[in-house]
Amino acid sequence: MAINLKELVNSDASLISRRVWSDEAVYQLEKRAIFGKTWLFLGHESQIKSAGDFVQAYMCETPIILARGENGDIHASINSCTHRGLPVCRSDHGNTKRFICPYHNWSYSVDGSLVTIPQERAIKCKPDKRELGLKKVPRVETWRGLIFGSFNEAIEPLEDYLGDMKFYLGAWIDRFPGGIEFIGSPHRWVIDTNWKLPVENQLGDVYHGPHLHASIIAADSEAGIEIDNYAYNVVPTKGHGASFRLMPEDTPTDKIAWGFETPVGQLGSDELKNYLRSVQATAEAQVGPVRARMKGLAYGVYPNLSFLWSNAGFKVSHPRGPNKVEYWSWSVVPADAPEHLKQQLRNNHASFFGPGGLLEQEDSEAWIQQNIGANIDFADDRMLYYGLGLGEETTHPDLPGTVTTGANEYYARAFFQRWREDLLAEVDG
């Protein structure tokens, strides 16, 4: 089926077709146009601290081994043997010198080079092992310990790609003098929905909070009132997004410090609270006066990385076809917090987010139900409405990017404008 992109997304992206969320041909095009071309999040350096450490990752549906080599370099290789194609790494994480392919026991080092071919002894013409390593991800770069890979050799440097998104990510990460740490393995769960919906939810869908989650976060709760008064959605570059509250200058520490607004912070020990206060006390020195007043909500980095501020998680929405995602979600803590406080802070994420999360189970529910609506027939002439706040986007002297209020859907329109451009570029080729 030929895809007419202009029929799927209108010019200002205020109308989006259900097919964008459910069509197999659209998905196959997304793979080439987006997942083959952009920077994709792989993991964080704290997951692979020592030589030989590895974790599994994905770039769309392609399995990746992310590893720390002997010399401390980071390597990303496709997890598929050059002989017959089996995955050579069969664990989620670990430390090793070699991956041994099950079928004929070719062995690879963690950096992906082929080390031994056991059958070599029995043949005369020896293959050139240097040519037969695992396929490398051609571009791998890091920023603040966050590791990204790209299949696009010609892509711009990661820092340019992130652009002003660094300002907003740094508002959290740079508060902690020792940076951040990913704790343990990610939660991974399968949801019957399209990969873009979890992304859109975190990119700037501020106003689903007091509605979808009203059984936990009431509209008249403190968070709800702060969102009404102080929330901004910013689009630094189309496809990226940051939503947050910019608190007034005289806000007391406990109303602004990261970690305080969750039950873990609220019910936490004095020691934990004092730690969170101490982070806020140095925030201005670490990130400057404007960013020290930021109390984040959720962010997105194009195409499929999300960050959740108060419950501290990084998430990736890995497509598994047009109607399924494997959602990965890591708990993130300040690297230099005392170990026993990290164990308390990780519960900001567990129990509230993830597959058993008090809050996130409502999101999963909404996403599964959206997928039902995205797969119906006889409604192609009734596009989904993305027009809230159309034309009301503006700027702010302290905030780089296009700025709107929390209820404005420009964040999503900008995402789909970029999405359509990327797909059009691939089709026009």
Added chain:
Amino acid sequence: MSALERQYQVEQFYYREARLLDNREYQSWLALIHPEIRYSMPGRSNPMVNNRERGQQDMISVERELEGLDSNGLPIRDENYAILWLRVDRAYKMNSWAENPPARTRRIIGNIEILDDDGDTLQVVSNFHLFYARPGLRDFFYAGQRRDTLIRQDSSFQIRCREIVMDMADINVPTLGLLL
């Protein structure tokens, strides 16, 4: 009390608990929960097998797949009474959309084994199979093990500690936020 009587008492306690949960009588269920409860579900990953443990049972122990309880990993759930109370509370709100319509669950508790009993406190493991269906969705199947610390209370028990080990390879169910 004989070992047989004790076994019977513990089994009856678990059957009653299962009935309350399947009947969605969560408020009554809370009465079985000790105020100091630790209720957790470890994360379960697939770590690299340690070559040095070849030939020993430890090499493939279940324990090495679990993370986030006392170790430095991420649990799926790690909850106290207040959080369980929140879960019960939201079950009776119209706008708890993940429970509206509510799920139909049917669980079978089995392999109930008392590992230790010091008079006040019992260590008990049990297995469960749970069928889960919500109108509008597919049906799902859950399997796992519960590792409980029970405290004797009058002629019954309270759950002081529960660790739930889930067995699925991929988490492909609508929620792991159930009361299990």
